[in-house]
Every structure is written in C-alpha cells, then in structure tokens.
Amino acid sequence: MLLAEGLTKRYGRREALSGVDLNVPAGRVVGLVGPNGAGKSTLLNLACGLLEPTSGSLRVLGSRPAASAAHLARVGFVAQNTPVYPSFSVADHLRLGARLNPSWDQSLAERRITQVGLDPGQKAGRLSGGQRAQLALTIAAAKRPELLIFDEPAAALDPLARQGFLVSLLEFVAELGASAVLSSHLLGDIEQACDHLIVLCESRIQVAGEVRDLLAAHHRLVAPRGELDRLPAGVEVIRTEHHAQSSNAVVRTGLPPSEIPFRAEPVTLEELVLGYMSRANAPVAEVGAVAGEGVR
Ligand SMILES: Nc1ncnc2c1ncn2[C@@H]1O[C@H](COP(=O)(O)OP(=O)(O)OP(=O)(O)O)[C@@H](O)[C@H]1O
Incomplete structure (x- = not known):
C-alpha cells in the first residue's frame, strides 16, 4: 500500500x-x-x-x-x-x-x-x-x-x-x-x-511494523541497578530509567524471555512509543548503545 x-x-x-x-x-x-x-x-x-x-x-x-x-x-x-x-x-x-x-x-x-x-x-x-x-x-x-x-x-x-x-x-x-x-x-x-x-x-522512522509483532518483540526489564550490563548479545536497549535500587529498561529482542537474566514483562504500546521517542531525543553519543546505563 x-x-x-x-x-x-x-x-x-x-x-x-x-x-x-x-x-x-x-x-x-x-x-x-x-x-x-x-x-x-x-x-x-x-x-x-x-x-x-x-x-x-x-x-x-x-x-x-x-x-x-x-x-x-x-x-x-x-x-x-x-x-x-x-x-x-x-x-x-x-x-x-x-x-x-x-x-x-x-x-x-x-x-x-x-x-x-x-x-x-x-x-x-x-x-x-x-x-x-x-x-x-x-x-x-x-x-x-x-x-x-x-x-x-x-x-x-x-x-x-x-x-x-x-x-x-x-x-x-x-x-x-x-x-x-x-x-x-x-x-x-x-x-x-x-x-x-x-x-x-526527527524526520526519520524510528520503528515500524505490525503492532502485534512489535509488542511481542519488546519487553520491560526490571534489573538491580547497575546490572543491565549483563544483558546478552541480541538485546537492544531502547530506553532505560534508573531508580535508587533498580533499573527499568524497554528492550527489543528476538530471544525468548528465559534467556534474559532479568524479569521480563510485556510492554504497553505507550511504553514502546515513548521509548523510541526518548531515544530519538537522546544525545547522539548515547543513541545506538546496546546495554547499560548510557541510554536514558
Ligand atoms: N510549508 C513549510 N515550510 C517550511 N517548513 C515546513 C513547512 N511545513 C512543515 N515544515 C517543517 O517541517 C517539519 C515537519 O513538519 P510537519 O508538519 O510534517 O510535522 P508534524 O509531525 O506533522 O507536526 P505536528 O504534529 O505538529 O502536526 C517541521 O520542522 C516544520 O516546521
């Protein structure tokens, strides 16, 4: 179309x-x-x-x-x-x-x-x-x-x-x-x-696809603060949010949740969209980082 x-x-x-x-x-x-x-x-x-x-x-x-x-x-x-x-x-x-x-x-x-x-x-x-x-x-x-x-x-x-x-x-x-x-x-x-x-x-497509597939490929992770570095290869961090004891991340991956070392919850469409919008607004050096605290 x-x-x-x-x-x-x-x-x-x-x-x-x-x-x-x-x-x-x-x-x-x-x-x-x-x-x-x-x-x-x-x-x-x-x-x-x-x-x-x-x-x-x-x-x-x-x-x-x-x-x-x-x-x-x-x-x-x-x-x-x-x-x-x-x-x-x-x-x-x-x-x-x-x-x-x-x-x-x-x-x-x-x-x-x-x-x-x-x-x-x-x-x-x-x-x-x-x-x-x-x-x-x-x-x-x-x-x-x-x-x-x-x-x-x-x-x-x-x-x-x-x-x-x-x-x-x-x-x-x-x-x-x-x-x-x-x-x-x-x-x-x-x-x-x-x-x-x-x-x-910012004039560019950040993500596009069937809503069902996008929701299936994204998760919200809850990890002890500072431990997101332990994410395996193949997990792309879209957005992180740090609290006193923990870090939350919206990630995209084709891996089954059992291979992710933290609690993985489903994301809402709003979390997914806000994740990509925040990433597009992030300073250039931080965009594209795969894991850890560099991406906010
Ligand atoms: N006729 C125009 N002349 C010059 N710049 C324009 C013109 N139309 C749009 N722009 C600029 O192009 C960019 C994209 O504008 P566009 O209207 O496509 O955005 P949008 O996503 O629809 O925004 P909104 O959600 O506010 O309607 C903006 O920076 C806008 O200022």
Missing part, C-alpha cells in the same frame, strides 16, 4: 523527512505517531500528492501519488482540522462530492449522515468540531477509496466525539475493505484502531 525508498523532503534548508524507507502492506490500519514537527503531515501530504519529494521515491497503491484522476479517486484524504466549506450546507457538500468523484456512493453518504445525526440543511460553518469531522470522514469515504488517509482528524474532539469518530472510521474501513493511515498524538486511539504502527521522530 505504501512503499517509500530514501524518501526525503526539504523545505528550504529544513529537512522534514530524511531518507525514509517504508513498506506497509495493503489492508492495514496504520497509526503514524511522533512529536510535533516530526514530519507526519509532510509524509501524509506526499502520500496524497499535495507535495513532491525532494529526492527518493514514494508509491501509494502501486503508483506515484496522484498520478492520474483514476488514482486520485482511489485515495480519500481528511486533512488536519477537517476543513469544510463554511457557507455550504451538509447536503451541498454531498452534491459537490458527487460532482467531483466518479465513484461517489450517494446512498452510503446519505445513510452515514443520517446515522451520525447531521442535518442536511445545516451550514457546515455552524457544525461542531465532532460533526465537522464526521462530515469530512463521510465525504472521504463516499468516494469508496481503497485507502483513507487522516491527518490528526480527532485531535480537537472531546472523548465521546472522538470515540464516535473512531468507530465510524473503522466501520468505513470494514465496509469499503479499505486500508487507512491515521496520524495522531493520542496513543489510546492508535491502540484502539490500528494494527500497524509507524513511529516517526
């Missing part, structure tokens, strides 16, 4: 993406996470063809992004803050969608608008944030795309509206048999909705 090789995007001298390699298979709901300024919107805008790479390549559903009108119809995009036309009514948005999209599914659009309780006569500028997000999602989905891309669509919504939005998103993905990419700072949302994870920090 997404294949990037050496993908680089510069804005002037600022490198927003640096040599990104990615291979995400079709049929996934992908969570894209990373701190502010990491390059998430840049990656999503490249995937929609709104930006051109400076170098490297990106293929979306097997083609260059926005390669043709037919390819554009295969991708639905909901931009940050779910923009709509304020003076157009909900029904006007559906009419516009029908005019602009050859594969438009009016009955799907009308059914969803009714289901989420939107008034077709209401001006979009008077909708709440949650209602606007539902409208934008409906328009993107009524194109019947193979891939839905969302840039922080639910960031401004209250927990109940966010939940409603996520449920709608997953229902669309199931109904359309589509893939989806969703950028978010809300790790709970990612955990709930996504089966594939990309952590992007």
Whole structure:
C-alpha cells in the first residue's frame, strides 16, 4: 500500500523527512505517531500528492501519488482540522462530492449522515468540531477509496466525539475493505484502531511494523541497578530509567524471555512509543548503545 525508498523532503534548508524507507502492506490500519514537527503531515501530504519529494521515491497503491484522476479517486484524504466549506450546507457538500468523484456512493453518504445525526440543511460553518469531522470522514469515504488517509482528524474532539469518530472510521474501513493511515498524538486511539504502527521522530522512522509483532518483540526489564550490563548479545536497549535500587529498561529482542537474566514483562504500546521517542531525543553519543546505563 505504501512503499517509500530514501524518501526525503526539504523545505528550504529544513529537512522534514530524511531518507525514509517504508513498506506497509495493503489492508492495514496504520497509526503514524511522533512529536510535533516530526514530519507526519509532510509524509501524509506526499502520500496524497499535495507535495513532491525532494529526492527518493514514494508509491501509494502501486503508483506515484496522484498520478492520474483514476488514482486520485482511489485515495480519500481528511486533512488536519477537517476543513469544510463554511457557507455550504451538509447536503451541498454531498452534491459537490458527487460532482467531483466518479465513484461517489450517494446512498452510503446519505445513510452515514443520517446515522451520525447531521442535518442536511445545516451550514457546515455552524457544525461542531465532532460533526465537522464526521462530515469530512463521510465525504472521504463516499468516494469508496481503497485507502483513507487522516491527518490528526480527532485531535480537537472531546472523548465521546472522538470515540464516535473512531468507530465510524473503522466501520468505513470494514465496509469499503479499505486500508487507512491515521496520524495522531493520542496513543489510546492508535491502540484502539490500528494494527500497524509507524513511529516517526526527527524526520526519520524510528520503528515500524505490525503492532502485534512489535509488542511481542519488546519487553520491560526490571534489573538491580547497575546490572543491565549483563544483558546478552541480541538485546537492544531502547530506553532505560534508573531508580535508587533498580533499573527499568524497554528492550527489543528476538530471544525468548528465559534467556534474559532479568524479569521480563510485556510492554504497553505507550511504553514502546515513548521509548523510541526518548531515544530519538537522546544525545547522539548515547543513541545506538546496546546495554547499560548510557541510554536514558
Ligand atoms: N510549508 C513549510 N515550510 C517550511 N517548513 C515546513 C513547512 N511545513 C512543515 N515544515 C517543517 O517541517 C517539519 C515537519 O513538519 P510537519 O508538519 O510534517 O510535522 P508534524 O509531525 O506533522 O507536526 P505536528 O504534529 O505538529 O502536526 C517541521 O520542522 C516544520 O516546521
């Protein structure tokens, strides 16, 4: 679904993406996470063809992004803050969608608008944030795309509206048999909705893969302080935290827990993501250390 090789995007001298390699298979709901300024919107805008790479390549559903009108119809995009036309009514948005999209599914659009309780006569500028997000999602989905891309669509919504939005998103993905990419700072949302994870920090991919595989390959270790040096080869330390008597570490390894000389517990998705974000922020000399107290 997404294949990037050496993908680089510069804005002037600022490198927003640096040599990104990615291979995400079709049929996934992908969570894209990373701190502010990491390059998430840049990656999503490249995937929609709104930006051109400076170098490297990106293929979306097997083609260059926005390669043709037919390819554009295969991708639905909901931009940050779910923009709509304020003076157009909900029904006007559906009419516009029908005019602009050859594969438009009016009955799907009308059914969803009714289901989420939107008034077709209401001006979009008077909708709440949650209602606007539902409208934008409906328009993107009524194109019947193979891939839905969302840039922080639910960031401004209250927990109940966010939940409603996520449920709608997953229902669309199931109904359309589509893939989806969703950028978010809300790790709970990612955990709930996504089966594939990309952590992007400092313009680079820190880790990417199936959530299930990533959780299986990472552990939280609890060791007496100063003893993490005894970790065997093949255990990569992602993050350590030192207390008076003990050290905790998030590690990545293919070794069975029985071969690790400390108590190994499962990690949560949040611990995993925070581990990689902290490592990306660590001073250069400490990044890449394999074990011990050098990595924080
Ligand atoms: N049009 C632009 N011109 C110059 N620099 C830009 C432009 N757009 C983004 N940048 C810079 O590129 C970097 C990546 O920005 P981007 O918006 O992709 O990050 P992000 O991960 O989506 O951030 P956020 O979570 O805050 O939305 C940032 O340093 C940003 O300042």
